[in-house]
Amino acid sequence: MRKLYIGNKNYSSWSLRGWLACKQSGLDFEEIVVPLYDQDWEERRKADVFAPSAGKVPILWDGDAVVWDSLAIIEHLDEQSGGDKFWPNDKGARALARSMAAEMHAGYTALRRGHSMNIRQIYPPVAPSAEVATDIERIMELWAQARARFGGTGPFLFGDFGAVDIMFAPVVTRFITYGLPVAQFAEAYMRDVVAHPFMQDWIAEAQAEDWVIERFEGPRQE
Numbered sequence: 001m002r003k004l005y006i007g008n009k010n011y012s013s014w015s016l017r018g019w020l021a022c023k024q025s026g027l028d029f030e031e032i033v034v035p036l037y038d039q040d041w042e043e044r045r046k047a048d049v050f051a052p053s054a055g056k057v058p059i060l061w062d063g064d065a066v067v068w069d070s071l072a073i074i075e076h077l078d079e080q081s082g083g084d085k086f087w088p089n090d091k092g093a094r095a096l097a098r099s100m101a102a103e104m105h106a107g108y109t110a111l112r113r114g115h116s117m118n119i120r121q122i123y124p125p126v127a128p129s130a131e132v133a134t135d136i137e138r139i140m141e142l143w144a145q146a147r148a149r150f151g152g153t154g155p156f157l158f159g160d161f162g163a164v165d166i167m168f169a170p171v172v173t174r175f176i177t178y179g180l181p182v183a184q185f186a187e188a189y190m191r192d193v194v195a196h197p198f199m200q201d202w203i204a205e206a207q208a209e210d211w212v213i214e215r216f217e218g219p220r221q222e
Helices: 013-025 048-053 070-080 091-106 109-114 130-150 163-177 184-195 197-208
Strands: 002-006 029-033 059-062 065-068
Touching: 002 013, 013 029, 013 070, 013 163, 013 197, 048 059, 048 065, 059 070, 065 070, 070 091, 070 163, 091 130, 091 163, 109 130, 130 163, 130 184, 163 184, 184 197
Parallel strands: 002 029
Antiparallel strands: 002 059, 059 065
8 A cells, every 4th residue: 555644734735746646646545644843743754754755745655665755756656557647648738747847846935935835824915025926927927828828628737637736736725825916817727726626625634634833824934
């Protein structure tokens, strides 16, 4: 049985990506939620199960194979599930999708630092910093390009729900939590992401958690 170790569902954006990837694969897996930053965290993260990732989540154990980092988990599960659930079939669409996923993986640090994921909260809108506004503008450009060129009749960035939507799902929650300004076309896409059954399950479980991590509470975390 595959085992996916994840952090608190309310706060852990990378865990959300790994979990969505497992759900999207259609493969059986067991999820193990590990409370982050509690009094036992530093000791708990030293366990052998976390050694390959240096104590970071998500981490997926698939038999003797171990994969950490959300994008690597997507690629691993894509191979294991037939190669048709994560990336577009069209060569041009697949190239753009992979580039967008990689840019999300490596970029948008101002948005991440200034607006940590917190699914339980909706804060009054505050004008973003110039750096965050630049990140938002770039994301809107990419979303518009994907939708215009490859969205077709489906509601997601490349029509069907896939790897790129998984990578941007935590960003969608950040936009909603902090009331960040987005292009009008993006509002429908965001509603569809939140309404996806996998996201509905995650959001319900995040809201049911009783853990509070103070460093991630309050608007405009730095």
